[in-house]
Amino acid sequence: MKQTSPLLRTLICSIAMMMLCFPALASAKTLTGTWEAQSISRPDGKAKKLPKHTKIKLSFSKDGKFLFAYYKKNKKKPSKKLKGTWTLRGDVLITVEKKTQKTETMIVSFRGPFAMLDHKKSILKIKRIR
Incomplete structure (x- = not known):
């Protein structure tokens, strides 16, 4: 049997490590659904609670862009x-x-329009409700 080349072996290992380190990216379909917003916090640690029962619908478009609606x-x-x-x-x-059988809490960190507190990196904490 022929041995795999070092380059191919490195590529396979790096893909496997990425899937281990970023399991959420590997299972984008499981993130699609309805989540309830809990809080949004700034890099300085100040958290702001969002209005109660604010639902966030998460979905992924065909080109892999992350979309959500409130x-x-x-x-x-x-x-x-x-x-x-x-x-x-x-x-x-x-x-x-x-992650339990009934609930799942997810943290989404990003820069963009929803980083409304200071237009820097904000952390959105949400819980799966459906």
Whole structure:
């Protein structure tokens, strides 16, 4: 049997490490759904609680862009303050913090329109509700 080349071996190892280090990126379909916003915090540590029952719908477009839309409880239309569907650009980091059978808490760190507190890197903490 022929041995694999060092370059191919390095490539396979690096892909495997990426999938281990970033499991959320490997399973984008599992992140699609409805989540409830808990808080948004700035890099300086100050956290701001979002309005109660602010729902966030997460989805991924075909080209891999991360899309999300905001909805308030018992309203079909998005709330005025958080209106619209946004596309995240720049630094996007998705990490699943807690995972049980019923709930899942996810932290999304990014720069962009939703980083409304100081237009720098903000952390959005959300919990799966559906």
